Amino acid sequence: MSQISNEIATRDTGPAAQIEAYRDEYAALVPSHVNADQWIRLAVGAIRGNPDLMQAAQNDVGIFLRELKTAARLGLEPGTEQFYLTPRKKGGRKVIQGIVGYQGIVELIYRAGASSTVIVEAVRANDTFRYVPGRDDRPIHEIDWFGADRGELVGVYAYAVMKDGAVSKVVVLNRKRVMEIRAKSDSKNSEYSPWNTNEESMWLKSAVRQLAKWVPTSAEYMREQLRAQAEVAGELDAPSVAGAPQMPTALDDADPIDDGPIEAELVD
Template sequence: MSTTTIGQAVAVRDTSPAAMVEQYRDEYATLMPSHVNADQWVRLAVGAIRGDEKLMRAATTDVGVFLRELRTAARLGLEPGTEQFYLTPRKSKAHRGQLIIKGIVGYQGLVELIYRAGAVSSVIVETVRERDVFRYHPGRDERPVHEVDWFAEDRGALVGVYAYAVMKDGATSKVVVLNRAQVMAAKAKSDGAHSDYSPWKTSEEAMWLKTGARRLAKWVPTSAEYMRERLRAAAEVAAEQPESAVGAEPMPQPAEQHVDLGDEDDDAIEGELVDDTWAGGAE
């Protein structure tokens, strides 16, 4: 008669992907930014796979890959299984064509990361459809003019996307404008874009928005860059003050941080602006 120890029983019980996420909750929590609620984050991760048969099957194929993709979401402080951080099933050659989990930073995730850098007061990313009116003349206009008939039954096909940020000092960042050809070029560089499970198939407009937001991210400060500028400014002010006015406690130095967006379409196109007649109604 075979016997099973308590330790063996626990090991067997805890091998499902959902149980593994809950088991490693504390480890994920240590990776997250302080504002993220770890319990809610775990519920989202578990709910995403439990609510989708294909995702559950993909997570089960290689639980290690699934847990690693969640580490990226945790480190970035993004919610898994949402438009902040997509969890998508992808066929894997290493697993003989079986599905595994691929994590992709979404449009809302990119915008969240831009806000979190602390340099901007607002981020505008919008798609333009063929029956919209869009006007933007670089060098003359500070920001685009985009007129939409919100009550139209059909605004037409997607023709472009634009993005810019309003900085905390009121200035406008670089305005990024991409037409359909540029967005499609970015899509072509995206690994798995033609998969049935790709966000390019399931959430096309969100991926247009993401392409614009990703290009904008090149023109706004990263967290480390912005903190360095604040430290430099503080140091200059301190150097100009009398010694007695300088506080005894030094300002903490920010740690260098490289953010891996876990995406495929980076640097797909170098051009940020196309001619200003690409959208319907442009002048």
């Protein structure tokens, strides 16, 4: 009897074990194209391989599991640049915060099926950059790959080439605009924030997150396409709206956008 009690007392109830305990729930949340077993292995590995994350997850396992649910619903890989897992101070202790990364947003755009190419690039002081809205359909960005130093970050841009060959709205942000976006991040001052550990990636995210308002990021796009086809076939009376900013998606709930895309000339 005492042996059974000891086994119960020493049973692993930590964050990694909790992921395994809720395996079926996470498997039900991830999109059908995502391998649930691989997704769970990534989540477990992200925690076990980082003592800071493990401690933060142990401090409030409920918050940790909730953040993983967000990654699961979006079908993004936790603990990667698709979906960062970072410690965050809350109530005097560290807990887990999930942050959608730029690679995660790019993945959602590709997954929607409307875009054939997504371009997201940072511009540095010694690069050559030209873009005139209304004249150019896309920026011209020249980089001296063999130069000693490209210089500091001065801006970032993003656009998509749609499957019909059209170029989406082009988003161009200068340093001032990126810093305004950074200022709205509630984790910007944390040493673990991607703004401090992977700054260029967050500049890229700033642009592609703005782009996400203008190109599809979910299967809703495919449903609209089917709706349009049905309308042409005379099966529906209601018109389908095209060419307008997208309706809110799961991404907006997980990673709220600020005040929308900005087109601007880059400045030092």
